[in-house]
Amino acid sequence: MSAPIDLLIIGGGINGTGIARDAAGRGLSVLLVEQDDLASHTSSASTKLIHGGLRYLEYYEFRLVREALMERERLLGIAPHIIWPLEFVLPHSADQRPAWMIRAGLFLYDHLAKRKRLPASRAVTFGPHPAAAVLKPQNRRGFTYADCWVEDSRLVVLNAMDAAEHGADVRTRTKLITARPDGALWRADIEDRATGARETITAHAMVNAAGPWVGEVLSAKLGRNTQKTVRMIKGSHIITRKLYDGEFAFILQNPDKRIIFAVPYEHDFTLIGTTDIPYEADPSKVEITKAETDYLCESISRYFRTEITAADVVRSYSGVRPLYDDHAENASAVTRDYVLDVEGGNGKPALLSVFGGKITTYRKLAEHALEKLLPAMGRPIGTSWTAGAALPGGDMPGADFDAYLATLTRKYPSLPAPLLHRLARAYGTRAERVLGNASTTADLGVDYGGGLTAAELDYLVAHEWVREVEDVLWRRSKLALHVPEDTATRVAAYLRGCKVKESTSFL
Known part of the structure; x- marks a missing residue:
């Protein structure tokens, strides 16, 4: 058994990887274990937005909204390749909240935190606005405001990468079997799911960032009881072929007061979601229901000239949001804020459990987690550092994606522009590590479809x-929507070959 580490983190979603990154950057020795792939569950099943949460204002979640708006600016600066501004169109009609109330809410949204990169909200008449061609004629006026788009699962991966580059040990497809206090340390047994090999780890502190499984980890793995619980809420999304032209999104209010987003997606598609339904089954087996699909289709058809049905859905996904249970009756009203529960200290090993949270505030959650955890470990808090430190690939001068893309295009003038754009969006400045010295696409090796080459697969592995x-x-990219049918089979064969190489390299 190796020497004790400082911190064992359970869970490879956005909160676990965010805490790992921050902790490793403060000099802690960190091991993160994730039973599946990074961002396998909740963190890849979002609406892909970095936003303050406009609708949270009606629940008086002012602290959360302000923190989220501040984080929106910070994240846009440290990951400009995977996060970018997006205009939202909010149609308004007489049967909704009064226009003055919406305008007041938007004014508050504009001013709760300093806003440097995004435009202010405004009232619009849809005649001159391109949304007029999308919406049914009765939708004559409304409002626009700005938030941001994010490649959610890539945000998780970039945090894991930065954690690893600061010394963290990140192990996917590795599960916690059990953990118990042993004096001033945790003694934990972990298992590699691919090989079945087990290892015992000792750690000064643990973080339970298991998302929907946070309660199960506490009870079944750690033998702990707690009054704090998560309330699992299922959110489902559908993807259709592109329903409209234009790089703007819609926020649509339904008669039941729920909000639905329609967002431009992967150039050729529209992403629609989400639902909010209480969920009590296995989070790993969550799926959209026919009723949810119909609800989302009806929501769009209520507003758009192009009406849709389930037959128009090309793909769907669902996730379980592990919200902190504040006992709200309405699932949509359950707080999106987070609660950090710390146990131990004073000679006992520390344990921090994460309840709730949202992707926009993950970085601040990680800071707060360490501010609570480090004193319990008897360690100095040190200096927070992640607010201005670019994530891998985000180190573009002035956080200017377009300028960087132009530089990349000049460096690789013979490579197709769509390929360079996709790689720059996915990898930022690290696209050059994928491309190397290539002067033609042939230099990148086998094309597995949709521009996915051997060079890119080698980098990903x-x-x-x-x-x-x-x-x-699906998680490192959304190429599943674009590639030929045989791509999956060919990529699977490539990955099997990688596993063979890995297993024989130790012989």
Whole structure:
């Protein structure tokens, strides 16, 4: 058994990887274990937005909204390749909240935190606005405001990468079997799911960032009881072929007061979501229901000239949001704020459990987690550092994606512009590590479809913990929507070859 580490983190979603990154950057020795792939569950099932949460204002979540708006600016600066501004169109009609109330809410949204990169909200008449061609004629006026788009699962991976580059040990497809206090340390047994090999780890502190499984980890793995629980809320999304032209999104209010987003997605598609339904089954087996699909289709058809049905859905996904249970009756009203529960200290090993949270505030959650955890470990808090430190690939001068893309295009003038744009969006400045000295696409090796080359697969396996087809085609990218049918089979064969090489390299 190796020497004790400082911190063992359970969970490879956005909160676990965010805490790992921050902790490793403060000099702690960190091991993160994730039973599946990074961002396998909740963190890849979002609406892909970095936003303050406009609708949270009606629940008086002012602290959360302000923190989220501040984080929106910070994240846009440290990851400009995977986060970018997006205009939202909010149609308004007489049967909704009064226009003055919405305008007041938007004014508050504009001013709760300093806003440097995004435009202010405004009232609009849809005649001159391109949304007029999308919305039914009765939708004549409304409002626009700005938030941001994010490649959610890539945000998780980039945090894991930065954690690893600061010394953290990140192990995917590795599960916690059990953990118990042993004097001033945790003694934990972990298992590699691919090989079945087990290892005993000792750690000064643990973080339970298991998302929907946070309660199960506490009770079944750690033998702990707690009054704090998560309330699991299922959110489902559908993807259709592109329903409109234009790089703007819609926020649509339904008669039941729920909000639905329609967002431009992967150039050729529209992303629609989400639902809010209480969920009590296995979070790993969550799926959209026919009723949810119909609800989302009806929501769009209520507003758009182009009406849709379930037959128009090309793909769907669902996730379980592990919200802190504040006992609200309405699932949509359950707080999106987070609660950090710390146990131990004073000679006992420390344990921090994460309840709730949202992707926009993950970085601040990580700071707060360490501010609570380090004193319990008897360690100085040190200096917070992640607010201005670029995530891998985000180190573009002035956080200017367009300028960087122009530089990349000049460096690789013979490579297709769509390929360069996709790689720059996915990897930022690290696209050059994928491209190397290539002067033609042939230099990048076999094309597995949709511009996915051997060079890119090699990079993903070496640096981004890719092991299975879904890791590549759905979580590290959304190429599953674009590639030929045989791509998955061919990529699977490539990955099997990587596993053979890995197993024989130790012979």
